[in-house]
Amino acid sequence: DGGITQSPKYLFRKEGQNVTLSCEQNLNHDAMYWYRQDPGQGLRLIYYSQIVNDFQKGDIAEGYSVSREKKESFPLTVTSAQKNPTAFYLCASTPGTGGIHEQYFGPGTRLTVT
Amino acid sequence: ILNVEQSPQSLHVQEGDSTNFTCSFPSSNFYALHWYRWETAKSPEALFVMTLNGDEKKKGRISATLNTKEGYSYLYIKGSQPEDSATYLCAFQGAQKLVFGQGTRLTINP
Numbered sequence: 001d002g003g004i005t006q007s008p009k010y011l012f013r014k015e016g017q018n019v020t021l022s023c024e025q026n027l028n029h030d031a032m033y034w035y036r037q038d039p040g041q042g043l044r045l046i047y048y049s050q051i052v053n054d055f056q057k058g059d060i061a062e063g064y065s066v067s068r069e070k071k072e073s074f075p076l077t078v079t080s081a082q083k084n085p086t087a088f089y090l091c092a093s094t095p096g097t098g099g100i101h102e103q104y105f106g107p108g109t110r111l112t113v114t
Numbered sequence: 115i116l117n118v119e120q121s122p123q124s125l126h127v128q129e130g131d132s133t134n135f136t137c138s139f140p141s142s143n144f145y146a147l148h149w150y151r152w153e154t155a156k157s158p159e160a161l162f163v164m165t166l167n168g169d170e171k172k173k174g175r176i177s178a179t180l181n182t183k184e185g186y187s188y189l190y191i192k193g194s195q196p197e198d199s200a201t202y203l204c205a206f207q208g209a210q211k212l213v214f215g216q217g218t219r220l221t222i223n224p
Contacts, residue, residue: 004157035214040123040216041216042118042203042205042213042214042215042216042217043203043205043214044214045211045212048211058211090157090158100145100146100163100165100207101163102148102160102163103148103150103158103160103205103212104157104160105150105157105158105159106157107155107156107157108157
């Protein structure tokens with residue numbers, strides 16, 4: 001079955017540590033996205049990538065970094081510079097890089113930093 | 115900063131009743147309006163992607179309308195069932211990126 005996998009489902013880290021969240025898709029989609037969800041707020045775009053080895057900042061990129069070395073993989077690193085890293089993180093993909101496409105989402109990773 | 119508002123934030127409905135909720139978005143630079151259903155412990159799934167003013171889409175008991183001139187979309191659920199319990203997200207597409215509303219959390223009481 002095609003889809004998006006995110007691992008792990010729950011992640012716990014100590015403050016000051018970097019942590020990398022995994023996102024893999026086997027849908028052969030070109031574009032991939034990272035969103036963050038906080039209680040009472042809509043999904044906010046962190047980073048997106050339209051092609052391998054290229055990515056753009058979203059609305060809340062500060063304290064995060066990404067890479068896109070393979071089409072199917074788009075890992076997100078939450079660095080120690082992110083002031084409020086505890087949140088639910090969703091990865092998504094779309095078939096094309098332009099135009100109008102529905103987004104396909106992974107199951108999410110809940111990150112807790114103490 | 116684009117503002118996409120959904121109302122109400124939460125809703126409790128008796129099984130069998132019909133319900134609707136609203137998504138408000140900017141009326142300029144409109145490309146598309148997306149609706150997603152997000153069930154607990156699952157991934158959000160697309161319900162509708164709407165592009166034309168006056169567009170109406172239907173999937174089973176769920177339907178949506180779109181008014182791009184005034185900047186709103188309604189989602190309707192007819193004869194609510196327990197499996198309709200979920201958070202419903204709308205997202206405004208103005209170019210490449212989506213801007214999401216905060217969602218309407220729907221609970222169906224048996």
